[in-house]
Amino acid sequence: MPTTLRARPPTAPTTPRRPRPPHWVLALALTGAASVVTILLLIGGYLVGGISGGTVDWITLLTSAEWSPAHGSFGALSMIFGTAAVGVLALALAVPVGWAAAIALTEYLPPRLARPLRTCVELLAAVPSIVYGLLGIMVIRPLISSVAHVPGGDSLLAAGIVLAIMIVPTVVAVSVDALSAVPDRYRESGYSLGLTRREVIRSAVLPLARTGMRAAVLLGLARALGEAIAVYLVVGRADGRLPDGIGGLLDALVRPGQTLTTKLAGPEPVLAGTSGPHFAALCGLGVLVLSLVAAATVWSTRVGGRRHEAGKPPTVRSASSLRVQQDRATAVLRLAALALPAVLLFAMLIILLAKGSTAFDPAFWFTPASGSAEGGVRDQILGTVLLMVTTGLIALPLGFGAGVLIGVRASARTARLLQTVTVVVGGTPTILLGLTGFVLLSGALGWGRSWLAGTLVLVPVVVPVVALSTSARVRGMPQELTESAMALGLSRSQYIRSVVIPYSWPATITGLLLGLARAAGETAPLLFTATVFFGAPALPGGVVDSPIQALPTHIFTLSQDSGDPQSMTQAWSSALALVMITAVLLSAAVALRNRREGERWTA
Amino acid sequence: MSRNASNLVPPAHHASVSTAPGTSGTPHAGRLRRRALPAAVLLLGSLLASCAGGDTETSALSISGSTTVAPVAADAAESLRKQGLEATVATQGGSAGGISQLGAGQIDIAMSSKPLGEEERSAHPDTTFHTTQIGTDAVGVITTREVADAGVDDLTKEQVRDLFEGNITNWSELGGPDLEVFVYDKEPGRGTREALDSYLYEGATPPPPPETDNFAIVGGNLETRSKLKSTPGSVAPLSTGFIEGHDDLVAVTLDGVSPEPGNIASGDYPMTRPLYLITDGRPQGRARDFIDYVLSGTGQEHLTRHGYLTLEELGK
Numbered sequence: 013m014p015t016t017l018r019a020r021p022p023t024a025p026t027t028p029r030r031p032r033p034p035h036w037v038l039a040l041a042l043t044g045a046a047s048v049v050t051i052l053l054l055i056g057g058y059l060v061g062g063i064s065g066g067t068v069d070w071i072t073l074l075t076s077a078e079w080s081p082a083h084g085s086f087g088a089l090s091m092i093f094g095t096a097a098v099g100v101l102a103l104a105l106a107v108p109v110g111w112a113a114a115i116a117l118t119e120y121l122p123p124r125l126a127r128p129l130r131t132c133v134e135l136l137a138a139v140p141s142i143v144y145g146l147l148g149i150m151v152i153r154p155l156i157s158s159v160a161h162v163p164g165g166d167s168l169l170a171a172g173i174v175l176a177i178m179i180v181p182t183v184v185a186v187s188v189d190a191l192s193a194v195p196d197r198y199r200e201s202g203y204s205l206g207l208t209r210r211e212v213i214r215s216a217v218l219p220l221a222r223t224g225m226r227a228a229v230l231l232g233l234a235r236a237l238g239e240a241i242a243v244y245l246v247v248g249r250a251d252g253r254l255p256d257g258i259g260g261l262l263d264a265l266v267r268p269g270q271t272l273t274t275k276l277a278g279p280e281p282v283l284a285g286t287s288g289p290h291f292a293a294l295c296g297l298g299v300l301v302l303s304l305v306a307a308a309t310v311w312s313t314r315v316g317g318r319r320h321e322a323g324k325p326p327t328v329r330s331a332s333s334l335r336v337q338q339d340r341a342t343a344v345l346r347l348a349a350l351a352l353p354a355v356l357l358f359a360m361l362i363i364l365l366a367k368g369s370t371a372f373d374p375a376f377w378f379t380p381a382s383g384s385a386e387g388g389v390r391d392q393i394l395g396t397v398l399l400m401v402t403t404g405l406i407a408l409p410l411g412f413g414a415g416v417l418i419g420v421r422a423s424a425r426t427a428r429l430l431q432t433v434t435v436v437v438g439g440t441p442t443i444l445l446g447l448t449g450f451v452l453l454s455g456a457l458g459w460g461r462s463w464l465a466g467t468l469v470l471v472p473v474v475v476p477v478v479a480l481s482t483s484a485r486v487r488g489m490p491q492e493l494t495e496s497a498m499a500l501g502l503s504r505s506q507y508i509r510s511v512v513i514p515y516s517w518p519a520t521i522t523g524l525l526l527g528l529a530r531a532a533g534e535t536a537p538l539l540f541t542a543t544v545f546f547g548a549p550a551l552p553g554g555v556v557d558s559p560i561q562a563l564p565t566h567i568f569t570l571s572q573d574s575g576d577p578q579s580m581t582q583a584w585s586s587a588l589a590l591v592m593i594t595a596v597l598l599s600a601a602v603a604l605r606n607r608r609e610g611e612r613w614t615a
Numbered sequence: 616m617s618r619n620a621s622n623l624v625p626p627a628h629h630a631s632v633s634t635a636p637g638t639s640g641t642p643h644a645g646r647l648r649r650r651a652l653p654a655a656v657l658l659l660g661s662l663l664a665s666c667a668g669g670d671t672e673t674s675a676l677s678i679s680g681s682t683t684v685a686p687v688a689a690d691a692a693e694s695l696r697k698q699g700l701e702a703t704v705a706t707q708g709g710s711a712g713g714i715s716q717l718g719a720g721q722i723d724i725a726m727s728s729k730p731l732g733e734e735e736r737s738a739h740p741d742t743t744f745h746t747t748q749i750g751t752d753a754v755g756v757i758t759t760r761e762v763a764d765a766g767v768d769d770l771t772k773e774q775v776r777d778l779f780e781g782n783i784t785n786w787s788e789l790g791g792p793d794l795e796v797f798v799y800d801k802e803p804g805r806g807t808r809e810a811l812d813s814y815l816y817e818g819a820t821p822p823p824p825p826e827t828d829n830f831a832i833v834g835g836n837l838e839t840r841s842k843l844k845s846t847p848g849s850v851a852p853l854s855t856g857f858i859e860g861h862d863d864l865v866a867v868t869l870d871g872v873s874p875e876p877g878n879i880a881s882g883d884y885p886m887t888r889p890l891y892l893i894t895d896g897r898p899q900g901r902a903r904d905f906i907d908y909v910l911s912g913t914g915q916e917h918l919t920r921h922g923y924l925t926l927e928e929l930g931k
Binding site: 080081082157163164166248249250253263267268278279280282283284285286454455458460461539540543544545546547548549553554557558559572576579 | 675677678679689693701707708712718719720721722738797802803823824826828830831832833834837838840842846847848
């Protein structure tokens with residue numbers, strides 16, 4: 013009956029009440045951005061304040077190898093040597109393997125096989141560093157001890173190997189991103205010219221992916237330089253001596269030493285108090301670490317963004333007579349390099365499962381620890397969960413606000429500055445976060461060890477991850493959405509609330525879960541601020557004076573007694589429990605990403 | 616972190632229209648979000664507010680310092696928990712670390728396995744350190760069963776000094792097996808190290824560590840024990856309480872005197888050190904309850920259990 017329809021009077025569609033202008037949006041975004049800047053200012057303030065509180069003789073610090081607080085001499089050269097040696101070793105081992113594995117993954121393997129492997133590599137990149145430290149104690153130290161005849165096996169070499177194992181997944185994951193961003197048409201043109209696979213990769217793929225792969229190395233280096241705990245467990249306690257000449261170099265590598273970060277993770281920050289020349293010298297070390305790591309991190313984001321220069325004339329290479337054989341040999345080498353991380357992953361899993369099988373007993377999760385190495389880890393798990401929940405609650409709004417501000421770009425220059433600050437905060441060695449918390453919260457504010465202090469030092473770990481993943485998502489927003497919003501006359505804060513936030517929150521939550529997975533495994537920040545050897549109740553009774561126990565620091569304490577099989581069993585079981593918790597957070601991130609965005613989380 | 620972000624963040628061109636909830640109009644979700652976010656902010660605010668008004672009186676008694684005293688303090692804390700006294704025990708930095716934290720007002724009781732030094736008193740002029748001895752520990756020169764069984768079961772002071780200064784590098788020089796000596800010394804600030812230094816150098820400044828290849832530095836007692844066990848021919852200063860029940864480690868006699876309770880109490884064994892609980896001023900309130908418990912009969916049993924001497928055995 014068309015007439016009936018026409019008879020209906022035309023009315024305006026029922027629209028929901030027009031929302032009030034959301035004032036909180038701007039406040040949230042500004043608070044978030046301010047929090048990131050504040051974190052950096054606090055760390056900087058602690059370091060600069062410490063340095064100006066005593067006098068640091070920078071020339072002595074950088075050129076003398078004698079570090080002896082009792083005699084008032086503070087020369088950090090042997091620590092600088094240690095850091096350099098460990099960093100170079102880690103890169104020398106990890107980069108060739110990592111690059112070759114990344115090339116094998118993207119260029120040689122069929123996608124069906126490559127995709128799950130890539131996810132595995134990314135999961136490996138999120139394994140807490142304390143687990144790598146345990147692996148170092150159990151496998152690397154005995155190996156070095158027997159090969160190089162070093163008692164105990166504590167050495168710079170052991171630290172370099174542990175770090176290499178730790179950063180291979182990072183190098184592979186970031187390089188794979190760079191390689192798969194190369195459009196296929198370049199490869200197709202190469203093959204159509206009759207080039208072998210090796211030649212295509214060398215002449216068409218690598219030139220385009222080079223900057224991204226360099227960024228992978230720098231990120232790996234930043235991670236290696238900033239790591240404290242895994243190194244601390246295998247590097248020994250002596251300050252180490254400088255090698256005399258080239259011949260002494262090898263000898264120095266198989267001897268105990270110190271790096272800048274392990275010096276800060278040792279007992280000295282507690283002994284140094286909060287003023288005077290010793291404290292100032294330690295702050296000087298902190299400045300060195302922070303600037304090294306920040307330089308590597310910032311540089312890596314910069315090289316990643318630069319365009320490939322096309323002006324260079326191509327070098328003409330004559331075709332070798334053994335092209336096909338060369339191609340086959342390279343393929344074998346690259347696939348072998350890929351097998352290495354894969355074997356490593358399985359070996360680690362097997363060791364974890366074999367050594368930590370107690371963790372499959374539910375009683376282990378639900379009974380409290382008793383004595384030094386008996387019982388379960390109920391309290392430690394509760395403590396870790398408490399830290400995660402509170403850290404998440406604080407970091408979510410802050411990171412989200414900062415991410416929205418960076419993504420929406422108040423102005424391009426501010427956005428770039430904020431982005432850099434966020435990246436630097438994200439790359440800050442976590443031992444510095446712990447020391448800043450120790451000095452500011454315990455020293456200046458007079459707090460005891462407390463869960464809240466632990467939360468506050470973990471927040472800077474999570475906020476940048478949330479901020480960066482939110483801002484990247486916001487930037488990827490289709491232009492039409494912004495244009496329609498502007499055409500409808502939305503104010504800036506209305507646009508953020510009704511368009512930007514609904515579009516970007518899945519990325520925010522993913523970032524939060526990833527950040528929490530990383531925070532869950534952090535040991536260094538908690539050692540000085542939140543956890544104790546004994547006596548913390550399962551749930552804290554107070555706020556600023558209530559320590560807790562947490563899984564990573566529990567493992568750290570247990571691993572000190574590596575001669576006692578009971579302690580080691582307990583340490584491995586706790587490590588397995590920690591890996592399981594991290595894996596749950598990561599899987600949730602993956603699942604959410606797949607569900608909300610209909611694409612793989614690795615993009 | 617930027618590492619994670621760069622892996623995991625989708626490039627712009629991947630974002631498809633179907634993934635844009637903003638366009639599909641989700642007023643319901645929007646309303647929810649409108650409530651959820653201020654709620655989170657409120658929660659955060661109340662959290663920060665509550666921390667500002669944190670009541671320090673209800674919190675646990677905090678104890679920190681020497682890894683030698685820590686097992687005793689942990690046992691005492693466990694017993695006292697049943698009586699409603701909460702205490703936490705931490706060990707960051709050894710004896711000196713505990714004293715430094717007490718001076719900074721960060722803890723209630725410092726555990727120390729060395730007497731308070733003059734520098735420590737002058738470093739914290741505002742703190743009136745009050746020490747309470749709870750027992751005594753003997754520091755042994757510990758070596759492996761292999762070395763001791765081959766004939767090195769007694770050392771003179773000169774021999775010990777030569778060992779730790781790196782002048783003796785093979786056990787055969789002391790009548791032992793043809794095995795290289797490996798010295799583990801404790802890091803500075805540890806009570807064990809000071810006991811060894813005062814035995815060997817009697818107050819004079821000890822020389823810097825030897826620049827030999829057979830020398831390494833260790834931290835806590837558990838770490839020292841596991842290093843000793845894993846290194847053939849090693850020697851280290853370690854509390855004798857920590858080698859009880861570990862048959863592969865032996866405490867050698869010094870000038871013929873073994874670290875037996877009788878020799879420690881009589882003062883014949885040269886390397887002993889008092890174990891202290893240190894407070895700022897006379898112990899009061901819960902700190903006093905805690906120290907009184909450790910000094911009581913049941914409290915002193917914890918010392919015996921960990922291989923230390925009680926005050927009674929010392930005749931005090």
